Amino acid sequence: MKLTVSKGELATKISMVSRVVPAKAVKPVLQGILFKVSDGRLTISATDLETGFVTEVREFNADEDGAFVVEGKVVDEVVRSMPGDQVHIEYDGISATFSSQKSRFTLPTMNPKEFPEFSPDVTGEEITLSTTQVETMLERTMFSAAKEEIMRNLNGVLWEFDSDYLRFVAADGFRLALAETTNDSGFLGTFLLSLNSMKDFLSSIKSASSDELIVRTDGRRVGFTFDGTQMVVRVVDAEFPNYKTVLPKDFRTRVVMNNDLFIEVLKRVSIAAKLGSETVKLEIRDEVMRVSARSSDRGEAVEEVEVDVKDGEDLIIGFNPKFLLEACQHIDTESVELNFKDSNSPVQINPVDVEGYLYIVMPVRLI
Amino acid sequence: MISELKIKRLPEDVVKKIAAGEVVTGPYAVVKELVENSLDANATRVEIEIVEGGKSLIKVADDGEGMSPEDLLLAVEHHCTSKISSLEDLDRIFTYGFRGEALASIAQVSRLTITTRREEDPTAVVLQVDGGERSSLKESVRQKGTTVEVRDLFFNIPARRRFLKSANVEGRMVTEIVHKFALVSLDQHLVYIKDGKMIYNLPPAGDLKERVVSLFPQVKRDALAELEYREEGIKIGGLISLPIWTSRARSHQFVFVNGRYVRNGLVLAAAERGYAEMLEHGRHPFILLQLELDPEMVDVNVHPQKLEVKFYEEQKVLDAIKRAIRQTLRKHYTLKLTPLPEEAVEKSESTFSVNTSTTPSQSVTVPELQRETSPKFSLFPRKVERIKQLVKPETYEVKVETEKKPVFHLTPFALMKNRYVLCEYEGGLAIVDFHALHERLVYEDLVENLEERTNPQFLVLPVELEMDELLKSTLEEQRDFLESLGFRVSEAGEKYSLVAVPAVLIGGDYTGVVYEILEELKLMGVLEKEKIFKNALASLACHSAFRTGDTPSLEDVTQMIKEMERKNLRTCPHGRPLVYYLEYSELDRYFGRS
Numbered sequence: 018m019k020l021t022v023s024k025g026e027l028a029t030k031i032s033m034v035s036r037v038v039p040a041k042a043v044k045p046v047l048q049g050i051l052f053k054v055s056d057g058r059l060t061i062s063a064t065d066l067e068t069g070f071v072t073e074v075r076e077f078n079a080d081e082d083g084a085f086v087v088e089g090k091v092v093d094e095v096v097r098s099m100p101g102d103q104v105h106i107e108y109d110g111i112s113a114t115f116s117s118q119k120s121r122f123t124l125p126t127m128n129p130k131e132f133p134e135f136s137p138d139v140t141g142e143e144i145t146l147s148t149t150q151v152e153t154m155l156e157r158t159m160f161s162a163a164k165e166e167i168m169r170n171l172n173g174v175l176w177e178f179d180s181d182y183l184r185f186v187a188a189d190g191f192r193l194a195l196a197e198t199t200n201d202s203g204f205l206g207t208f209l210l211s212l213n214s215m216k217d218f219l220s221s222i223k224s225a226s227s228d229e230l231i232v233r234t235d236g237r238r239v240g241f242t243f244d245g246t247q248m249v250v251r252v253v254d255a256e257f258p259n260y261k262t263v264l265p266k267d268f269r270t271r272v273v274m275n276n277d278l279f280i281e282v283l284k285r286v287s288i289a290a291k292l293g294s295e296t297v298k299l300e301i302r303d304e305v306m307r308v309s310a311r312s313s314d315r316g317e318a319v320e321e322v323e324v325d326v327k328d329g330e331d332l333i334i335g336f337n338p339k340f341l342l343e344a345c346q347h348i349d350t351e352s353v354e355l356n357f358k359d360s361n362s363p364v365q366i367n368p369v370d371v372e373g374y375l376y377i378v379m380p381v382r383l384i
Numbered sequence: 385m386i387s388e389l390k391i392k393r394l395p396e397d398v399v400k401k402i403a404a405g406e407v408v409t410g411p412y413a414v415v416k417e418l419v420e421n422s423l424d425a426n427a428t429r430v431e432i433e434i435v436e437g438g439k440s441l442i443k444v445a446d447d448g449e450g451m452s453p454e455d456l457l458l459a460v461e462h463h464c465t466s467k468i469s470s471l472e473d474l475d476r477i478f479t480y481g482f483r484g485e486a487l488a489s490i491a492q493v494s495r496l497t498i499t500t501r502r503e504e505d506p507t508a509v510v511l512q513v514d515g516g517e518r519s520s521l522k523e524s525v526r527q528k529g530t531t532v533e534v535r536d537l538f539f540n541i542p543a544r545r546r547f548l549k550s551a552n553v554e555g556r557m558v559t560e561i562v563h564k565f566a567l568v569s570l571d572q573h574l575v576y577i578k579d580g581k582m583i584y585n586l587p588p589a590g591d592l593k594e595r596v597v598s599l600f601p602q603v604k605r606d607a608l609a610e611l612e613y614r615e616e617g618i619k620i621g622g623l624i625s626l627p628i629w630t631s632r633a634r635s636h637q638f639v640f641v642n643g644r645y646v647r648n649g650l651v652l653a654a655a656e657r658g659y660a661e662m663l664e665h666g667r668h669p670f671i672l673l674q675l676e677l678d679p680e681m682v683d684v685n686v687h688p689q690k691l692e693v694k695f696y697e698e699q700k701v702l703d704a705i706k707r708a709i710r711q712t713l714r715k716h717y718t719l720k721l722t723p724l725p726e727e728a729v730e731k732s733e734s735t736f737s738v739n740t741s742t743t744p745s746q747s748v749t750v751p752e753l754q755r756e757t758s759p760k761f762s763l764f765p766r767k768v769e770r771i772k773q774l775v776k777p778e779t780y781e782v783k784v785e786t787e788k789k790p791v792f793h794l795t796p797f798a799l800m801k802n803r804y805v806l807c808e809y810e811g812g813l814a815i816v817d818f819h820a821l822h823e824r825l826v827y828e829d830l831v832e833n834l835e836e837r838t839n840p841q842f843l844v845l846p847v848e849l850e851m852d853e854l855l856k857s858t859l860e861e862q863r864d865f866l867e868s869l870g871f872r873v874s875e876a877g878e879k880y881s882l883v884a885v886p887a888v889l890i891g892g893d894y895t896g897v898v899y900e901i902l903e904e905l906k907l908m909g910v911l912e913k914e915k916i917f918k919n920a921l922a923s924l925a926c927h928s929a930f931r932t933g934d935t936p937s938l939e940d941v942t943q944m945i946k947e948m949e950r951k952n953l954r955t956c957p958h959g960r961p962l963v964y965y966l967e968y969s970e971l972d973r974y975f976g977r978s
Contacts, residue, residue, distance in 0.1 A: 165893045171845075191890060193844045258845040291836050296887075312836065337841060337890065363844060379842040381887065 018054065018083035020106040023076040024117065027104055028096045029224060031089075033246065034063040034070040036217045038089035046131040049086035050093075052106070052113075053129070054079045063089055064133060064249075068214045070221070072246035084129040085113055095122045139240030139249060144202040144232040146183070148222050148243055151230055154185045154196040155219050157347050157374045161194035162187035162212045170255035174215050176239075177207040186260055187212075192340045193260060194347075196374040208239055209253040218248060265363050265377065268356040272301060273326035273369060276353040280345050282320050286310045287338035289318035296381050297338040301357075302331045310338070325352065334360040335383040341366070344376035408489050410548060411438025411537060412557035417486035418532050419565050422446035423572070425530065428588075430569070432562060433577040437554030438537065439545075445531040450502040453509045453521055459498075460491040460513050487532075492516045493544070494537045500530040515540040559583070564645040566599055567592070567638055567672055592623050596672065600636065603629060603670050609716045611673070613708035618701060619676040620708040626716060627659060630667035637671040641682055646693045651675075654702040657912065658709025662959055673705065794949065794963075796941050805941050812967040818936060820956035821944055827925040827957045830888060838870035838924075840884035846874065847882040847895050855902050856880065862905040869920060871898055888924055897927045922957040 034050060042048045042065070051062045059079065062071045085108045092115070096104060101117040108114075108126070115122045155174065163171035168190075175186040184197040210218075218241065222230065225244035233240045234252070241248045286297055291312035300307040304327050311317035334357065341364075345353055350368035357364050360380060367375040408414060415432060422430045425448025435441040451459060490496055491513040501508035510524040538545035548554060555578060562576045566586055576584040589595040597605050607629035613620040622640075639651045655671050656663060663669065681701070683694040695701045794807035794814050805816040830837050851859065859866065859873065859880065866873065870886025885894040900923045904916055936944075948962065955961055 164891060167893045168895065188845055189891075190843045190845055190847070190885075190894065191841055258847075260845060263844055263846075291833060296836070296839065313833075337887070361842070363842075377844050379844050381842065382840045382884075 018085075018108045019080045020052075020054065020059065020108075021078045022059070022074055022104050022106065024096065024099055024102050024104045026074055026076055030061055030072045030074055030246075031093050031096055033221050033224070034061055034072055035089040035093040036063075036220065037065045037068045037070060038063050039065045040090075044131070044133075046086060046127050047133070048088055048090070049127050049132065050089045051084060051086050051129055051132045052108075053084040055082045055084075062132075066133065067211070067251050068217060069249045070217075070246065071248075075245065083108060086127040086129050086132050087113055087124045088127075091124060095124070139233045139235050139238050141233040141235045141240075142204060144178070144204045146202070146230045146232060148225050148228045148230045150198055152219065152222055154198065154374075155215060157196040158185045158187040158194040159212065159215055159219070160187075160343055160347065161189060161192050161376070162215075163189035164212070166211075166213075169253055170209070170257055173209045173211040173253050173257075175207060175209050175257045175260075178202065178204050180205065186257070188258075188260060191337070191379050192344065193263070193377040194344070194374070195260075195264075195376075198373065206234070206236075207257075208234060208236075209255065209257050210239060210250050211253050214250040218250065221246060221248060263363070263377070265356070265358055265365055268329070268358055268365070270301060270329040270332045270357040271326065272306060272324050272328075272355045272357075273352050274306070274322060274324040274355075276345055276348050276351060278322060279353055280342060282308050282322050283338050283342050283345070286318045286320055287342075289315045290338060291315060295338050296335050296383065297341070298333065298335050298383055300331075300333045301327065303327065332357050332360060333383070334364070335381045336364070336378060337381055340378045344378060347374075347376070408493055408537070410557065411442055411554045412561045414438065414442050414490055414494075414534050414537065415444065415558050416561050417490065418442070418444035418534075419561075421486065421532075422448055422530070423565075423569060425449045427529065427572060429573040429575070430565075431575040431577070432558075434555060434558050435579055437549075437551035438534075438558050439548055439551060439554060440536060442534040442537070442558075443531065445529065447527065447529040450505070450508075450528055450530055451500045452502060452505070456498060456500055456509060456511050456521070457518075459487045460496070460511070460518065461488055490534055491518075493539075493541055495535040495539065497533040497535075498530065499524050499526050501526050501528055503528045555579075563599055564638060564640075566595060568640055568643050568645070568674070570595055592672070596623055596670075600670070603636065608670070609712050611708050611712050613704065613711060615704055617678045617681055618704045620673065620705060621676070622672040622674040623670070624655070624672070624709060624712060625670035626713070627662040627669065630663060630669050632666065632668070634668045637668065639671075639673045639675070641675045641693050642677060642679065643674075644693075648693065650698070650702060651705060654705045655709055657915065658706040659713065660710070660959070662713065664959065675701070675705075677701065794945050796938060796945055799936070799938065799941070802936075805945070807945065809965075812965065812969075812971065815964045815966070816941075816945060816948075817956070817960070817962055818941060818944075820960055821948055821953070821962050822936075823922075823925060824953055824956045824962065825944060825947055827922060828951060828953070830921055830925050837888040838868070838886040840867075840870045840872050841887050841890055842872070842884045843882065849873070849880045849882055849898065851880065851899075851902070854906065855899070858902050858906050858908075862902075862908060865905060865908075865917075865920075866898075866901065869901065869924065871901075886924060889927060892927050894927070897923055900927075918957070925957065 031050065038048055038050065047065060053060050053062070059074045059077045060071050061074060062069065064070070095115055099115070099117040100120055103117060105116045106113060111126065113124050113126050115124065158174055162173055166172050171189055173187070177184040177186065178200050181200060182197045183200040184195060187194050222243055227244050229243065231242040237252055239250050239252060241250070283297065286308045287295055287310055289312060290296055290310040291314065295310070297308055297310045300309070304324055306322045306324050307319065308322060309317065309319040344366045348366070348368050350371055352369040354367050354369050355364055356367070363377045363379045365375055365377055411434065415434070415438065419430060419432065422444060425446060427446035427448035429447050431445045433441070433443040492515065495515070496513045497510065499508055499510045508524045508526040510522050512519040538548065559576075559578070562574070562584065566574050566584065570589045570592060573588055574584060574586045575582070584599070586595065586598060589598070592610070593605055593608050596603060596608065603625060607625045608623045609626055611620055611622045611624060634652065637652050637655075639646055639648050651673065652671065655673060656668065659669060677695070681696050683696070794809050794816070796805045796807045796816070798806040799818070800806060803818055805818050807814040807816060863873065870884070871882065872884035874881050874883045882895070882898055885898075889897060901920045904919045904923065907916055953962060
């Protein structure tokens with residue numbers, strides 16, 4: 018089998034699918050990428066049995082149908098490093114030769130029949146979403162998910178379709194991020210997708226050239242179709258906690274201030290907080306917020322910020338500055354709004370005059 | 385009409401049999417009582433024989449003082465003993481048997497034959513008692529001493545006989561009793577015969593080590609250290625194994641109080657604590673403790689078989705035991721220390737160093753028992769004091785004369801198997817267990833910055849705790865302790881939820897740790913508080929987010945080794961060594977260079 022492919026497109030597609038190729042696998046064939054020509058389509062696939070990709074390479078010429086598997090990480094590196102715009106691939110049943118201009122790579126192949134049976138087609142009704150919308154919502158939430166894979170019910174992003182909204186929720190226990198958009202699809206249901214799969218998904222949809230994203234789910238798996246690529250993700254079999262009961266209400270203190278200024282102040286002050294167990298203290302009195310931190314080996318830092326709006330009671334409260342910072346850094350508006358109840362209750366951080374996302378951060382006890 | 389009384393007084397012989405059962409619980413108890421009698425009679429040779437686990441025959445023969453015919457008759461009567469004559473005497477008991485029940489009880493439940501002769505008597509006398517039925521005295525022949533034969537134990541209480549265990553199990557229990565006698569009766573020649581086979585023939589032993597090694601050949605003489613300790617009212621002797629010899633079971637641990645074997649878990653626990661971090665989890669050393677206490681400090685009369693004792697000042701005794709063991713271990717390792725090359729040493733107060741001269745298989749690395757608490761500037765003095773007390777060094781450390789500690793400067797140059805770091809130092813090659821070191825450094829950080837690291841960070845989403853009743857009650861009892869570590873738990877009805885975790889767990893897996901720590905807290909009362917706290921901190925350290933990747937870089941490793949040298953760390957939190965030193969002299973010897 019002989020193939021000619023556009024190098025740019027091939028490199029993009031390979032690096033997309035090779036994200037799920039595991040570094041170590043029980044079956045060596047799982048470390049491979051399947052190249053397949055049939056019915057006039059060239060597809061490349063990879064899976065770690067949890068997440069799978071099938072993507073179509075549009076610009077190609079092939080002399081016949083055929084399939085082979087080459088090691089994912091190797092072929093990714095090879096194609097990216099090749100000179101020229103075109104890559105010629107020749108498969109002789111034993112090895113695959115990738116050549117471009119004067120450069121030639123001969124790669125050993127694996128048996129395509131051993132490549133796991135992996136059906137990209139997920140049944141279930143079609144939900145059509147906007148790729149850019151989903152991308153934005155993921156970026157606003159994913160960073161709050163628990164990083165530990167062992168905490169399965171928090172190590173991911175919850176997709177929740179209710180009668181009015183589609184919501185993404187992520188939480189690591191100490192903080193929670195929520196982003197929502199109207200749900201016009203009529204689909205109702207929730208599923209939790211792992212953080213790793215969402216990272217792969219996010220970087221794949223970033224390069225999508227069309228804005229249409231089709232989602233299907235059969236309850237066990239979720240299939241995404243976008244821009245000639247199908248991605249299948251297994252739903253995490255763990256229950257996301259009931260976050261609605263913890264969303265704070267009845268605020269007693271509200272502060273609005275310039276977001277960039279607040280970020281700068283937090284960064285400066287937290288230099289004095291001890292690494293690994295940082296605490297910053299916010300003292301809200303009248304129109305001034307005093308931000309301070311101190312630790313035995315890093316001394317003390319204090320900075321006063323004049324706030325634009327202050328409603329309600331004065332308050333003293335402590336936080337891990339990292340959680341405040343990361344939330345504020347995801348606020349897109351010029352001003353940020355902080356809503357407090359008391360020093361033992363979470364703060365809600367949200368943009369001003371814009372709806373659609375908010376952050377909840379739990380305080381720490383002040384020492 | 386007066387109806388017949390339903391409640392009848394039991395016939396006297398039934399009462400006696402029931403009472404006898406209290407003392408005679410099985411063949412091992414008979415052996416114990418009889419051998420004690422022999423030792424009380426100043427025997428120099430005691431021969432113990434059992435057949436069928438003692439079920440068909442138990443025979444104890446000695447060359448002791450023997451009894452007069454009158455004493456012999458009295459001996460099988462209840463509450464007859466030659467050892468106590470008034471109640472006040474109960475306070476001062478130096479002999480083994482004293483309740484005057486042993487022989488009489490045995491006589492009630494077996495076919496008993498006693499043959500005895502005093503030195504001055506012309507002939508021996510023999511008395512037979514069958515289930516309490518005494519025959520008349522007969523004359524017999526034997527040397528000075530007493531032979532007691534107990535046949536068909538419980539023949540007249542079928543219910544009890546049925547409950548005897550198999551001959552193997554009963555026999556093993558007898559063997560254990562024999563071990564215990566062998567360990568205290570060094571001056572006696574002990575012979576133990578089981579089903580016609582000579583198991584032990586132990587001539588009087590020159591010292592305890594000799595006896596121990598002949599009883600337990602698996603314990604090597606070199607691994608044993610003698611205990612010698614004395615303080616007001618307490619003398620502690622015996623033998624312990626150095627940490628190089630441990631076993632998975634506790635079957636090599638014995639406690640004797642004033643020469644009498646007792647069961648006492650607290651004493652053994654205190655003894656193992658004397659080893660501090662030197663013991664690996666789940667390993668137990670050989671321990672033979674001989675406590676000599678002023679009889680006024682101990683009550684031996686709390687258990688029918690005299691297996692348990694009560695100390696009047698328990699804590700004092702337990703502390704003394706711990707100190708005794710600690711001192712012995714320290715002394716041992718101090719003496720064995722090889723002087724280090726002059727340029728590589730520096731004066732210090734550290735109590736331990738590493739024995740670098742032994743061959744690899746014997747090499748012993750001694751964990752430090754002391755932690756330096758560096759006086760630290762702290763902006764937050766409040767809570768720390770209370771908690772720091774739990775991790776402060778033990779106060780009864782005995783200062784050993786100026787010691788030397790190595791200040792080798794290790795230069796890492798390679799990683800092996802992502803686990804060992806090879807380092808060069810002036811004296812040779814050092815191999816560092818990287819993961820153990822990392823664990824220790826995290827632990828150190830936690831201890832140093834305890835207050836900040838355990839500051840509670842509240843949870844947005846409380847985690848419901850799934851606990852059995854035992855864990856729940858542990859949680860209830862130890863809530864303060866848990867809170868001092870930075871956890872907060874709330875309860876609603878029967879449900880408990882974790883609402884805050886210590887800051888050190890941010891970014892890590894915080895759900896599992898609380899269960900781990902609760903399990904640790906279950907041991908409260910069994911282990912001492914400091915130990916539990918240390919274990920809890922080790923759990924926190926283990927789950928904290930401060931991790932290095934699976935493949936550490938050489939720069940990371942270099943930093944960590946510097947830190948190790950600065951803090952003079954020798955072991956991981958669980959007591960395993962961090963560094964193995966291979967000296968050039970060792971290499972030279974191997975390659976035949978001088």
